Amino acid sequence: xxxxxxxxxxxxxxFLFAACTQKPEVEEVVKEKVVEKxxxxxxxxxxxxxxxxxxxxxxxxxxxxGKRWHNIHAEVLGLKCSxxxxxxxxxxxLYQRKYKLPVRGAPGVVDRAICTGCHKQGGPARExxxxxxVEGAMNP
Amino acid sequence: MVRYGLVIDLAKCIGCRSCVAACKVxxxxxxxxxWNFVLEYEQGKYPxxxxxxxxxxxxxxxxxxxxxxCPAKAISKNEYGVVLIDYNKCKxxxxxxxxxxxxxIHFIDKEKTLYPNGEKTPYEAxxxxxxxxLHRKKPGIAEKCTLCWHRIEKALKEGKKPGSDxxxxxxxxxxxxxxxxxxxxxxxxxxxxxxLIASRRAIQLKKEYGTRPQVYYLx
Numbered sequence: 231x232x233x234x235x236x237x238x239x240x241x242x243x244x245f246l247f248a249a250c251t252q253k254p255e256v257e258e259v260v261k262e263k264v265v266e267k268x269x270x271x272x273x274x275x276x277x278x279x280x281x282x283x284x285x286x287x288x289x290x291x292x293x294x295x296g297k298r299w300h301n302i303h304a305e306v307l308g309l310k311c312s313x314x315x316x317x318x319x320x321x322x323x324l325y326q327r328k329y330k331l332p333v334r335g336a337p338g339v340v341d342r343a344i345c346t347g348c349h350k351q352g353g354p355a356r357e358x359x360x361x362x363x364v365e366g367a368m369n370p
Numbered sequence: 371m372v373r374y375g376l377v378i379d380l381a382k383c384i385g386c387r388s389c390v391a392a393c394k395v396x397x398x399x400x401x402x403x404x405w406n407f408v409l410e411y412e413q414g415k416y417p418x419x420x421x422x423x424x425x426x427x428x429x430x431x432x433x434x435x436x437x438x439x440c441p442a443k444a445i446s447k448n449e450y451g452v453v454l455i456d457y458n459k460c461k462x463x464x465x466x467x468x469x470x471x472x473x474x475i476h477f478i479d480k481e482k483t484l485y486p487n488g489e490k491t492p493y494e495a496x497x498x499x500x501x502x503x504l505h506r507k508k509p510g511i512a513e514k515c516t517l518c519w520h521r522i523e524k525a526l527k528e529g530k531k532p533g534s535d536x537x538x539x540x541x542x543x544x545x546x547x548x549x550x551x552x553x554x555x556x557x558x559x560x561x562x563x564x565x566l567i568a569s570r571r572a573i574q575l576k577k578e579y580g581t582r583p584q585v586y587y588l589x
Contacts, residue, residue, distance in 0.1 A: 291441045291463040299465070342471055342579065349435075349469075351580065358435040358469050360580030 277354035373451035375556040375584035382550035385423035389542035396541035403476040405515040428515035429583030439469035460511040475514045
């Protein structure tokens with residue numbers, strides 16, 4: 231009787247160990263995205279020069295080419311067009327990932343890790359995303 | 371401190387889009403734009419497959435990137451935690467649309483009507499003065515879910531508790547035939563939403579951006 235109990239206990243412990251060590255799918259999806267990238271030093275200088283007006287990015291706000299948005303991100307920073315523009319996308323392209331729930335941290339077609347490189351808390355550009363990229367800030 | 375929010379039970383949502391239709395009608399959202407929509411996902415491999423519906427609307431973030439991104443300072447978060455766009459201040463720069471990681475802000479490029487011939491419905495033909503300020507939309511501005519602030523505001527003025535009945539809840543909540551949507555004060559530990567969040571596995575979308583959404587999903 232005692233032997234049987236010990237065997238059952240050992241099996242239960244094994245199952246418990248396996249469950250604890252198994253990595254959930256959610257974690258894998260999220261981890262690939264939240265990569266803390268070092269912001270190159272010259273980006274801080276560039277951001278400061280934009281703010282001070284040393285680098286002229288125009289005064290007209292807007293998303294159209296020739297206005298501040300593209301002047302900063304495309305002209306000055308040289309971000310690739312393909313970071314934001316892809317050849318074909320649905321209306322909901324910002325968050326959609328086939329077979330992946332947005333609740334599982336799908337980054338969307340526009341990978342915001344690019345945005346958060348500068349727009350995170352304490353980053354060189356205007357802070358938009360607080361604690362972006364901080365591990366533990368994710369859902370379980 | 372009151373902080374209104376939504377809880378959406380994904381296990382109950384059947385993807386019927388009643389919330390989408392109710393929102394469209396209530397807020398006079400023009401064709402092509404959606405303040406509320408439903409994403410669909412397939413999970414698993416044949417024969418063990420299932421479809422999941424994820425209703426999406428403005429997450430009314432505690433730390434909203436759209437507010438910070440707007441050069442015109444047209445977006446603000448009110449004392450009840452609702453993020454609202456001031457249409458008089460909005461210049462249509464669309465920075466908010468780019469900054470929002472949820473893709474729930476839409477731009478009104480031109481006026482469209484529900485009648486296919488371009489004629490306005492009686493509802494659409496209402497003059498701006500006859501509408502709530504949040505329904506005085508015009509081409510060249512951004513729009514998004516207001517958590518039916520006009521209803522909440524009216525309930526508060528009448529001394530009613532927002533969410534206590536049909537008219538004092540966001541339009542998407544009482545119309546849900548599956549009862550998958552809940553509205554209430556997230557800061558009140560005795561509210562239904564708080565209890566659900568505490569008792570079930572409730573998650574926020576894209577929490578890793580530090581936006582701290584006020585819409586929770588029960589999974």
